[in-house]
Amino acid sequence: MARIAVIPGDGIGREVVPEGIRVLEAAASLHGVPLEFEWFDFASADYWTRHGTMLPDDWFDLLRPYDAIFFGAVGWPEVVPDHVSLWGSLLQFRRGFDQYVNLRPCRLLPGVPSPLAGRQAGDIDFIVVRENTEGEYSSIGGRMFEGTERELVVQQTVMTRVGVDRVQAYALDLAARRPARHLTSATKSNGISISMPYWDERMRQAAERRPEVRVDQFHIDALTAHLVLDPGKFDVIVASNLFGDILSDLGPALTGTLGVAPSANINPERTFPSLFEPVHGSAPDIAGRGIANPIGQIWCGALMLEHLGQPRAAAAIVAAVESVLTAGTQLTPDLGGAARTEDLGRAIASEVARV
Amino acid sequence: MARIAVIPGDGIGREVVPEGIRVLEAAASLHGVPLEFEWFDFASADYWTRHGTMLPDDWFDLLRPYDAIFFGAVGWPEVVPDHVSLWGSLLQFRRGFDQYVNLRPCRLLPGVPSPLAGRQAGDIDFIVVRENTEGEYSSIGGRMFEGTERELVVQQTVMTRVGVDRVQAYALDLAARRPARHLTSATKSNGISISMPYWDERMRQAAERRPEVRVDQFHIDALTAHLVLDPGKFDVIVASNLFGDILSDLGPALTGTLGVAPSANINPERTFPSLFEPVHGSAPDIAGRGIANPIGQIWCGALMLEHLGQPRAAAAIVAAVESVLTAGTQLTPDLGGAARTEDLGRAIASEVARV
Ligand SMILES: CC(C)[C@H](C(=O)O)[C@@H](O)C(=O)O
Ligand SMILES: CC(C)[C@H](C(=O)O)[C@@H](O)C(=O)O
Secondary structure (H helix, E strand, O other): OOOEEEEEEOOOHHHHHHHHHHHHHHHHOOOOEEEEEOOOOOOHHHHHHHOOOOOOOOHHHHHOOEEEEEEOOOOOOEEEHHHHHOOHHHHHHHHOOOOOHHHHHEEOOOOOEEEEEEHHHOOEEEEEEOOOOOOOOOOEEEEOOOOOOOOOOEEEEEEEHHHHHHHHHHHHHHHHHHOOOEEEEEOOOOOOOOOOHHHHHHHHHHOOOOOOOOEEEEEHHHHHHHHHOHHOOEEOOOOOOOOHHHHHHHHHOOOOOOOHHHEEEEEEOOOOOOOEEEEOOOOOOOOOOOOOOOHHHHHHHHHHHHHHHHHHHHHHHHHHHHHHHEEEEEEEHOOOOOOOHHHHHHHHHHHHHHO | EEEEEEEOOOOOHHHHHHHHHHHHHHHHHOOOOEEEEEEOOOOOOOHHHHHHHOOOOOHHHOOOOOEEEEEEEEEEEEOHHHHHHHOOOOHHHHHHHOEEEEEEEEEEEOOOOOOOOOOOOOOOOEEEEEEEOOOOOOOOEEEEOOOOOEEEEEEEEEEHHHHHHHHHHHHHHHHHHOOOOOEEEOOOOOOOOOOHHHHHHHHHHHOOOOOOOOEEEHHHHEEEEEHHHOOOOOEEEEEHHHHHHHHHHHHHHOOOOHHHOEEEEOOOOOOEHHHHHHEOOOOOOOOOOOOOOOHHHHHHHHHHHHHOOHHHHHHHHHHHHHHHHHHOOOOOOOHOOOOOOOHHHHHHHHHOOOO
């Protein structure tokens, strides 16, 4: 029995999470995977309004026993500033549960038009491995000479050998298991002159362990350009926290919509629960209208099943998504259709039984 | 008489700078603009090999009297690591001459196919205003517990009120002069929790001065996605040093090639010379073959003439570039043609006289 903590969060998170669960339940029952879901209302603006914090004090002990966390999206800037809500919830989970690998597959799916000219399903298929606990997302720094002309802020980027080595090793091992055996390291060592040369130095060292993987590196500025001009040449990309964040929004945009992109925040040692969330946010602009694309959330279910050791149930979900997209009759507005969130979710759930 | 310091630098810098000068001379003589060029060999790997430094000790006094610096590209990693060559030259100029505005127009030109489906010349036309002296490009930080498992590096991002305010004000004023009157601020205040909220706070404050400009903000991850999905909705984008760097490679990629993108490193007060350089680098992979696209360098000449108060001569260069691209008979390989760097340069120079 795998126990799943469900945290829908804010905005469209609440609309897509039920569809993710619907599809998970379909796949689980078909493949005999026993799943148990428990819902939590924290990590949301509502919770903030009632309690003045994003999480209960005992969130760590509360969530720790679960096998995984199925997460929607958090953020409702009208009620609580984004940096407060995010640092008070999602970023706590990533760091507290040492989910140091953030996996973000970017794949051009059938039936989803790419904004790039002449690209077909299959032409874009890479995965971003993002460092998820340190780097540019530090909470160290502050402000000085406040309110005067001399005012300044300082914020630290912190990279540790442990932190850099483990994510690079993970990416290298992942690349070694894929047919292309190609790993690209995102850097900016020509401009960011202390932290990024260190990242490069550790990457060179790590690469020696796996001569069978072709390792190259691109500066982040050039990398965004190459991704637009020739996305097919990338396989696995390993990146710092900030660069991984950028690449994993750009990548899904190249595959047509952020609405379909999933992400897995993984603690590879399984000491703590891993967390599965779509790349998109809570999207206040379309929340409450029932038109959000649930595929990112549904695809998260597949990543979660894989993590739980259920590759067949996971594959069934991905196949069902592809087949519903190919059919093209139940698409949400972002995909050019008129279906509602629930229609697309139901279509995929019933397809799971057939593929 | 405007005095121009010419620094070709490394690699294709040496091949495109002569074409830039060729076109500048054509435009200058036609419009009666007296220009005087003086060439310098520093800021190059050759100079490094001979002197062990990238610049002579007196570079500041040497270059300061010039009205502008016409710069190629620097970097030759086989001889000197990029962070050494860049911090030893280009980044010195930007900081030493307080060129705090880096202007990078991104325009889809006629005859240059965009990688984006269905975009025509004119559909993409925005300008990135990049902060150019502080932010993520700091030289403060270091390494600790070197060589042990506990090793870590720390690097500071530093944003000052002076630094943030002046570049945001410049961008706001620029937006006010353009028909769309639209300014987008690139941020990441949901994740980078100290420096970027400060950037946003100052932007809100600055915006009050110009209610006629519509100011919005996007997190850098989402912004790269929006630029790919709907580039036409952007006009002026103001960004920190790192984010501006990324956006001004992504933007030119959307317009088909980095080879045509210019950039101006401006000291608006004219206390110090401004520097004009293409966005592309020294491109060791194609250097020495005479096939580099000189348009980025040539367009820099137009930006420089504008800065020198010669808008008609500047416009003549841009018009000549557009007309040669439209004709399409003298294109370099990156544009799908077979012309050599010099052919394209000569074609634009003779067109200058006719437009
Ligand atoms: C070469 C590098 C240091 C430089 C930068 O990052 O500023 C370049 O990418 C640029 O955009 O001018
Ligand atoms: C919401 C934000 C803090 C978060 C991040 O930057 O990590 C998001 O963009 C993501 O990619 O998961």
